[in-house]
Amino acid sequence: MVKALNLDQTLEPVLKTSPAAKNRFIYSRNKLHMLPSSIGSALTHPLIAPKIPRAGLDLIKSASGQSDESIESFITRRFGKGMSDDLISAMVHGIYAGDASKLSVRSTFGMLYHLEKDYGSVVLGMLMGGGTVETPWDTVLKEKIVAKMPDLKDFVDKTSIYSFKDGLEELSRALERDLVASGRVDIRKASIVEKLDFDQQGRTVNVSIKGQDPLQVDSVVSALPPQVLYSLLPNSYPELIQNPSVTVAVVNLVYNGDQARLPSPGFGYLIPRSENSAVNHKGLLGIVFDSCSIPDQDQGASRDHTLKLTAMIGGHMFEQIVGNHDGVDANPESSSIKEQELLFEQIAVDAVKKHLKIEAIPDIVKVHIHNQCIPQYLVGHLQRMQTLDQSLRADYDGLLAVTGAGYLGVSVNDCIKNAREVAEAVVSKMGEEEENGEAQLVGKQDAVTGLERSWFL
Numbered sequence: 001m002v003k004a005l006n007l008d009q010t011l012e013p014v015l016k017t018s019p020a021a022k023n024r025f026i027y028s029r030n031k032l033h034m035l036p037s038s039i040g041s042a043l044t045h046p047l048i049a050p051k052i053p054r055a056g057l058d059l060i061k062s063a064s065g066q067s068d069e070s071i072e073s074f075i076t077r078r079f080g081k082g083m084s085d086d087l088i089s090a091m092v093h094g095i096y097a098g099d100a101s102k103l104s105v106r107s108t109f110g111m112l113y114h115l116e117k118d119y120g121s122v123v124l125g126m127l128m129g130g131g132t133v134e135t136p137w138d139t140v141l142k143e144k145i146v147a148k149m150p151d152l153k154d155f156v157d158k159t160s161i162y163s164f165k166d167g168l169e170e171l172s173r174a175l176e177r178d179l180v181a182s183g184r185v186d187i188r189k190a191s192i193v194e195k196l197d198f199d200q201q202g203r204t205v206n207v208s209i210k211g212q213d214p215l216q217v218d219s220v221v222s223a224l225p226p227q228v229l230y231s232l233l234p235n236s237y238p239e240l241i242q243n244p245s246v247t248v249a250v251v252n253l254v255y256n257g258d259q260a261r262l263p264s265p266g267f268g269y270l271i272p273r274s275e276n277s278a279v280n281h282k283g284l285l286g287i288v289f290d291s292c293s294i295p296d297q298d299q300g301a302s303r304d305h306t307l308k309l310t311a312m313i314g315g316h317m318f319e320q321i322v323g324n325h326d327g328v329d330a331n332p333e334s335s336s337i338k339e340q341e342l343l344f345e346q347i348a349v350d351a352v353k354k355h356l357k358i359e360a361i362p363d364i365v366k367v368h369i370h371n372q373c374i375p376q377y378l379v380g381h382l383q384r385m386q387t388l389d390q391s392l393r394a395d396y397d398g399l400l401a402v403t404g405a406g407y408l409g410v411s412v413n414d415c416i417k418n419a420r421e422v423a424e425a426v427v428s429k430m431g432e433e434e435e436n437g438e439a440q441l442v443g444k445q446d447a448v449t450g451l452e453r454s455w456f457l
């Protein structure tokens, strides 16, 4: 997609060999500790070595045979509670801003689940090179892409993460520009869909839009959050409303000049659950060292003298911090929002002082509260997605498919991959229908739902 949108020029890859990719830290017991990058380095790691006698049980304990459980329960069962509280909870903060005792191990750390199932032990499985969760779709997609762009494999092998000169938003802006320029796409922003009515016989969908004429379409691919889709459908699917989403406050801090320096170069650090009750960093999930991880985003003479940090606060602890159980007030002018922003700024600045020993006052501070931004895949999520796949297939026979962060992966890459897959499948099905007259070949098994992958994870 980056190539198709001519974004290669502004791409900012972070190589796996760079300090930003290799140095990821955890703040624990008043110190930053580097996260281990291999089993070898884990054996001597100060946070892990004391837990090895207990964790060794992983090698001899048999698999539980459960179809799913929480991340905390899985890690505690195999490696002990210390490993879950001091280490894994931090990783869960750094990806899902979530609570390890609530999230599904199978849907979030599928590799661990498969290592236990296939090898009986996580460590043994890793040593034997197991655990790659590659669905048949992934394999075919990879082969197709690599055949078209052979240099891509090298890029993927060498790259840890990526961004663009003006940030990741370049991707969605370029996509919009490209679609509009094609002349085949009508993008209607700020249009609120109120209802979807399905006419199975006529094989059409009526889309009611607030304040606009209704649309009649051949098929719908919903990228709405599952809860929103739930409210638009005539049938009730409880699977769409099982998972909550968490709110994350993002605080950007910029220190100009040479007044502020990082103690070590790296990507950033995470706070484990065992540290979250401590004064001054209540609710802090972690801090990204932006100017170190993607230095070329900053241009001009000040580049090497500017420190940019991003603190992420809240997630599963958001309501606890703001003491508001109804989420955030949507009006940005309201005083409660202003008070919350000040609170988050204070938490971020205090953490930087305490953890990174940076006493300087930031020259620029920006606070953005991202309401309900990361879906939380609770225990049983994958099985629920399988049930939903069957229901959508049976009830809509290909008229409705779903995609987006609420279903099979929260990352940008997962969302793009899943969206592409579902779009290609819907388009190819439509072509088949046209070629074969009225839907002759479109049996129920062939209907596209966007959830097919759930059976292979």
Ligand SMILES: C=Cc1c2[nH]c(c1C)Cc1[nH]c(c(CCC(=O)O)c1C)Cc1[nH]c(c(C)c1CCC(=O)O)Cc1[nH]c(c(C)c1C=C)C2
Pocket: 024, 025, 091, 093, 094, 095, 096, 097, 160, 161, 248, 267, 268, 269, 270, 285, 286, 287, 288, 289, 312, 410, 411, 412, 413
């Ligand atoms: C401190 C909080 C957060 C940091 N990043 C995120 C939060 C909530 C959000 C996030 N991080 C990752 C994803 C998924 C993939 C993506 O779209 O980039 C999301 C939604 C990736 C990720 N971040 C960390 C890990 C181990 C991963 C998994 C993939 C990978 O290995 O790259 C760790 C991590 N996240 C943050 C920090 C400071 C950090 C490590 C020090 C910030």
